[in-house]
Amino acid sequence: MKTDIEIAQSADVWPIEKIASQVGLKPEEWEPYGRDKAKVQLSEQSQENKLGKLILVTSINPTPAGEGKSTVTVGLADALMHQKHKTMVALREPSLGPVMGLKGGATGGGYSQVVPMADINMHFTGDFHALTSAHNTLAALIDNSLYQGNPLNLDPRRILWKRALDVNDRALRHVTIGLGGPTSGVPREDGFDITVASELMAILTLSRDLTDMKQRISKIVIGYTYDKNPVTVADLGVAGAITTLLKDAIKPNLVQTLAHTPALIHGGPFANIAQGTNSILATKTALQLSDYVVTEAGFGADLGGEKFLDFKAPLLGKVPDTIVIVATVRALKMHGGEDKQNLKTPNLSALKLGLVNLGQHIKSMKRYGVPVVVAINQFTHDTKEELALVNDYAKSLGVEAYVADVWGQGGLGAQDLATGVVQATEQAESQNFQPLYQPEDEAIVKINHIVQEIYGGDKAVLSGKAEKQLATFKKYGWDKLPIIMAKTQNSLTDDSKRIGAPKNFDIHIREFIPKLGAGFLVALTGSILTMPGLPKHPAALDIDIASDGQITGLN
Structure with missing residues (x-):
């Protein structure tokens, strides 16, 4: 066969x-x-x-x-x-x-x-390579702004924009950058997401044209100031440059x-x-x-x-x-x-x-x-x-x-x-299409509709951090954005080991990530990760290429 x-x-x-x-x-x-x-x-x-x-x-x-x-x-x-x-x-x-x-x-x-x-x-x-380059160019421009006097008053502890790589690499989930002295930038904690988790990937798949894409990119929240005010790509002034990298x-x-x-x-x-x-x-x-x-x-x-x-x-x-x-x-x-x-x-x-x-x-x-x-x-x-x-x-x-x-x-x-x-x-x-929730519903209402009607669960339980974030988002007018649930694919619950169709369960939301360019809030549930790891036997071990360029083991 x-x-x-x-x-x-x-x-x-x-x-x-x-x-x-x-x-x-x-x-x-x-x-x-x-x-x-x-x-x-x-x-x-x-x-x-x-x-x-x-x-x-x-x-x-x-x-x-x-x-x-x-x-x-x-x-x-x-x-x-x-x-x-x-x-x-x-x-x-x-x-x-x-x-x-x-x-x-x-x-x-x-x-x-x-x-x-x-x-x-x-x-x-080359689409994913372009996205990865665009994502990391933005990351470099953020750190350069910090190094060049920090004119946007960005708090290095509250930068949201990580780096990206289109490979499962658990070792890059949490990293420290800027080491090596004054000429190597501002030391801070950082991390990597897999490219498909990048907000630029979401924006690429939602944009109608280049103009729409540039407008969406300009709305990306890259972090917060020391006064806890959001800073966007528009504030950084590089929406045009990032869009240019994605023109094809x-x-x-x-x-x-x-x-x-x-x-x-x-x-x-x-x-x-x-x-x-x-x-x-x-x-x-x-x-x-x-x-x-x-x-x-x-x-x-x-x-x-x-x-x-x-x-x-x-x-x-x-x-x-x-x-x-x-x-x-x-x-x-x-x-x-x-x-x-x-x-x-x-x-x-x-x-x-x-x-x-x-x-x-x-x-x-x-x-x-x-x-x-x-x-x-x-x-x-x-x-x-x-x-x-x-x-x-x-x-x-x-x-x-x-x-x-x-x-x-x-x-x-x-x-x-x-x-x-x-x-x-x-x-x-x-047929009459019946949406799950209305655009004007608050975030927690939308989430509970998803939990109850799609997963068959009872309700969503928010961590203290998530509750504080929603209060902050309400102040900024972000609290009624559509919800994207980040949840294990293996279960209707947020526990990957609970198979079948469990009943009487809650979904635990530990954190929200605002994606204003894409136009939604990501709700991180359970132990879901935005940078996966490789298994004990990765598929890469079975892939090979012959001298004539013929590839084997790819599935």
């Missing part, structure tokens, strides 16, 4: 001009990046096109067994193309953190992949699936520490170029799904026409307490216990008033009885479930799913 990268390397990849022509891009609307990649920037005329249907793919809480959300997203898009629907897929760009760490790449798998797989998973078109990164990237379905891949904020979706520009561009757009939100419906619906959709000006929740028998058995080593053995008891996790996500997504379907991503050892049990459970909650073998068959393995999704989108015309 071929590996993902072997399948990708043996693919018939069309020249990018053929893909651009397929979606109707004019010559002046795309710029080639080699043979099989391009940057896209629609003309004003094309931006007036009618928007197509939007399909949001999300999932249950992930487990080590894998859910294959990206694989289903790509397979569903290919299936819609097989059925003669003009379709595009819109995905996030992978981060080197998980590529070299534990999770691996993010281009799908088997015969449901976007290509060129190796390029996309590593340097791609703001353009969505055009590639293709193995079945030649056009794909836009752009931006990569994590859903457990940021908003977890690809860019507004990429999603809207795809909607303007096709009849159906299949996109995904990171991790489970409690993270990426909720953030897409409550935060991205209002900015996009388009709510999903259908929500697809991906589940696997394997992962559901793990939520029922089964050990990973025993997942190939049928276990209806564990599956029944684990189905409650799927049930909570179905309930939370249905409350938005959008049609919901379940995609059962099939694995080789799934039995008919297990698949039937998941199907029956979904039906008991009022949604249809469809088995999809997209890893092994690509779009041909998702024909029933595609038909069901099309039928669901037709129902969406009569």
Whole structure:
């Protein structure tokens, strides 16, 4: 059996001009990046096109067994193309953190992949490198301002803007900089976030154009003065310089699936520490170029799904026409307490216990008033009885479930799913979207709606620090910004070990981080980290390259 990268390397990849022509891009609307990649920037005329249907793919809480959300997203898009629907897929760009760490790449798998797989998973078109450079340029300019007499009266103890790196590196979470004497700057404590946690990443994926991006960058709060007043990038006077470094990164990237379905891949904020979706520009561009757009939100419906619906959709000006929740028998058995080593053995008891996790996500997504379907991503050892049990459970909650073998068959393995999704989108015309909260609600009200209606918990409990921050934010007028929950992806709670669908729990918020440029408040819960670490056996140990440039071990 071929590996993902072997399948990708043996693919018939069309020249990018053929893909651009397929979606109707004019010559002046795309710029080639080699043979099989391009940057896209629609003309004003094309931006007036009618928007197509939007399909949001999300999932249950992930487990080590894998859910294959990206694989289903790509397979569903290919299936819609097989059925003669003009379709595009819109995905996030992978981060080197998980590529070299534990999770691996993010281009799908088997015969449901976007290509060129190796390029996309590593340097791609350089967007992440540009973001990292822009982020660290701002950090350098902040420290230079301190060194050059501190005209902004910045308190070195209250600088919010850390440095960034697109690698999991726990050793850089807390560092001391400026050592080495007077010529080496002002000594202070600092730290690194992973690039996907940078506010610039959030801004890139939310900006409509360069002007909007520059305005957002200018609003970034970099720290506070000794008098505890906020200092922004506008005060530092470098919004234009930082925006300049992102002039190409703001353009969505055009590639293709193995079945030649056009794909836009752009931006990569994590859903457990940021908003977890690809860019507004990429999603809207795809909607303007096709009849159906299949996109995904990171991790489970409690993270990426909720953030897409409550935060991205209002900015996009388009709510999903259908929500697809991906589940696997394997992962559901793990939520029922089964050990990973025993997942190939049928276990209806564990599956029944684990189905409650799927049930909570179905309930939370249905409350938005959008049609919901379940995609059962099939694995080789799934039995008919297990698949039937998941199907029956979904039906008991009022949604249809469809088995999809997209890893092994690509779009041909998702024909029933595609038909069901099309039928669901037709129902969406009569649906009334119901947001989770109102923009004018206070932060704690918004958070409790998320905790109670999405997670199934009781309430949010704020630390003393978090309570003081909200009082300060109210003084500055920040207390009614949208909320981005930074929470473990592995559980509906803030404890990664509590699987299934726990009840009678609180969510503990230790700290808020204001992201004024992005336009939200990040609520840090539990022990969530904005700079992950590498596992004992990182994926990097399995990756190699031959003398002819052929890469192995990438997944």
